[in-house]
Amino acid sequence: MTYIPRHIERTPEMHPLTWRMRDDKQPVWxxxxxxxxxxxxxxxxxxxxxxxxxxxxxxxxxxxxxxxxxxxxxxxxxxxxxxxxxxxxxxxxxxxxxxxxxxxxxxxxxxxxxxxxxxxxxxxxxxxxxxxxxxxxxxxxxxxxxxxxxxxxxxxxxxxxxxxxxxxxxxxxxxxxxxxxxxxxxxxxxxxxxxxxxxxxxxxxxxxxxxxxxxxxxxxxxxxxxxxxxxxxxxxxxxxxGISAGKSEDAGTKLMGFSGRVKNPGVWELPFGTTAREILEEYAGGMRDGLKFKAWQPGGAGTDFLTADHLDLPMDFASIGKAGSRLGTALAMAVDNEIGMVPLVRNLEEFFARESCGWCTPCRDGLPWSVKILRALERGEGQPGDIETLQQLCRQLGPGKTFCAHAPGAVEPLQSAIKYFREEFEAGIAKQHFNNARAIGGIQPNNLLKERW
Structure with a gap:
């Protein structure tokens, strides 16, 4: 598609946060x-x-x-x-x-x-x-x-x-x-x-x-x-x-946007209820030429991935929550077809593991553990049981299992990536391990982990 920049006339009635902003982006004193x-x-x-x-x-x-x-x-x-x-x-x-x-x-x-x-x-x-x-x-x-x-x-x-x-x-x-x-x-x-x-x-x-x-x-x-x-x-x-669009239960406007390899990444003040597709296609201009849309995170790195099937959802807390993710900050990230989910999630989990305060054991030890497994899958050295171990970690680091919400947020992109793109994780398991598993009737994940770490 050809991107045509959309002019937005900001008004006090519809843009209470941004209507005073200057076109030259200088501060309003x-x-x-x-x-x-x-x-x-x-x-x-x-x-x-x-x-x-x-x-x-x-x-x-x-x-x-x-x-x-x-x-x-x-x-x-x-x-x-x-x-x-x-x-x-x-x-x-x-x-x-x-x-x-x-x-x-x-x-x-x-x-x-x-x-x-x-x-x-x-x-x-x-x-x-x-x-x-x-x-x-x-x-x-x-x-x-x-x-x-x-x-x-x-x-x-x-x-x-x-x-x-x-x-x-x-x-x-x-x-x-x-x-x-x-x-x-x-x-x-x-x-x-x-x-x-x-x-x-x-x-x-x-x-x-x-x-x-x-x-x-x-x-x-x-x-x-x-x-x-x-x-x-x-x-x-x-x-x-009265500002909200459609039947959204949330009041007022929200700063929303899209980043990633879109034609016009940015942030705009929009009424709750605006669909993700409208933001992606009309404001962000769609994906760059030659790229296809693959997945998106609705509101920051700590939210579950959604797919193209979810783009027509209204951007509000309830709608995104029912789809299995969170609105979060409403600054969405678009993932294109050239990006592998395993290296993408590994990069996110490395960030969350590094930023853990180390106060509680599940977060302090569980997040680095997930990074090790993801690195192995990324190198094509994964072993049978790795994906199941990652899913188990997601459950063990979920809501109510840690001292604060850091770890539950950290595993949201991991659990959703496995849910929607499991074949990409399976591709990281070495073929000889599949053959060995068949020969001996399966390998227990715990034994594999003892051998590797």
Whole structure:
């Protein structure tokens, strides 16, 4: 097909996250931001609403976490203690964004830093938090520079610091750059790292809402999640729910995109319910010339592969979940016919094995084990029972079997690749091993593993 770039006219009504963005992709600083209704939602919240009213508004709007889990933001906020004596509370923005193939938060922070500042200001007021931290991926140097400038501009305008907008509310906002660990995307590991500790997940309960940073009530939200808050305050619940396409149960818009060998890789703000095929073909331009579509991951490296049969699914949490995967970050990766699934999955599992914090045995030992088997299959030196061993590892590292969700997410691409492309894994088993297995009536996987490792 011939790719024709699609012009997208961004409007406040349909693109609350991106309509203010400049065509030259330069940052929108405070004067321009305020000229485009910037901080209108914050002024409405701080001057005319009670904190509980804001929490209920966000809950009623149906805003869900945009970091991958899709948990109700308003419900999460409501878990913060109501006890007025607990006057030290923290709001953390998870801006670590270490998921391979995901770059949506980076775009917001680099081009729209004041949108995140305003979102955190409103959220902090609703949560009665006096201090906020943006826990930023260390490699995002440009985002750090732009966020710090935006914070200084907001302070100079009386929108951060003491007695904001004359309301008596105080809020301090700090950018904290991380040292580069994927596990910091887990909120309690992020909290440990912020405190200067090793980035291991914490046991829950207690949950951060009751005992988070330095033992105080803490709420952790994703960048894109917080950036949705100002528009909800400005336009209301009915407007936000009305944006979604078709019969999607999810409200609002989502930053979605496609990477891989497509003609126009990128990220776009689209309503929930937009199909994956529309994003792939109309926005990403389809596969490059000479390549055929083979498979895709809906939302980052830690989501199950789906096939071309699933491209007409609406991009929302429920639809992708019913298909056996997760929406995740909604930044999809297209796999073409020239890419082998075994080396692709081996590459992903190497990343997840390296990024394991090593806290629990299944994750610490199980992921490297899967990498060893995949390397053997990739070399054509696999043995009978290897695929069954990989499937067993996927079960042993699944939900509820490990301390946190790192390992369950890590094995999702592996288990789905075997499900849909088993013949490619079987091709990595040496032919002489098949003959030996027939001759002796089968070989036990455990005995093979003892011989090899």
């Amino acid at each position: 405070i004067d321009e931001y305020r000229s485009k209704n910037g901080y209108v939602g914050a002024e409405k919240a701080l001057k005319g609403m009670e904190q509980e009213e804001i929490v209920n508004l966000v809950k009623d709007a149906g805003l869900k976490g945009r970091g991958g889990a899709g948990f109700s933001t308003g419900l999460k906020w409501s878990l913060m203690p109501k006890d007025e004596s607990m006057n030290i509370r923290y709001l953390l923005c998870n801006a670590d964004e270490m998921e391979p193939g995901t770059y949506k938060d980076r775009m917001l922070m680099e081009q729209m830093p004041h949108l995140l500042v305003e979102g955190m200001l409103i959220s902090a007021f609703a949560l009665k938090s006096y201090r906020g931290y943006i826990f930023l991926r260390g490699e995002y140097i440009e985002a750090a520079v732009n966020l710090r400038r935006a914070i200084e501009e907001a302070k100079a305008a009386g929108l951060l610091g003491k007695n904001i907008l004359g309301t008596g509310f105080d809020f301090e906002l700090i950018v904290h750059t991380g040292a580069g660990r994927y596990i910091c995307g887990e909120e309690t590991a992020l909290i440990n790292s912020l405190e200067g500790r090793r980035a291991n997940p914490r046991s829950k309960p207690p949950f951060p809402a009751s005992a988070g940073v330095w033992g105080k009530p803490t709420c952790v939200n994703n960048v894109e999640t917080l950036c949705n808050v100002p528009a909800i305050l400005e336009h209301g619940v009915d407007w936000y729910k």
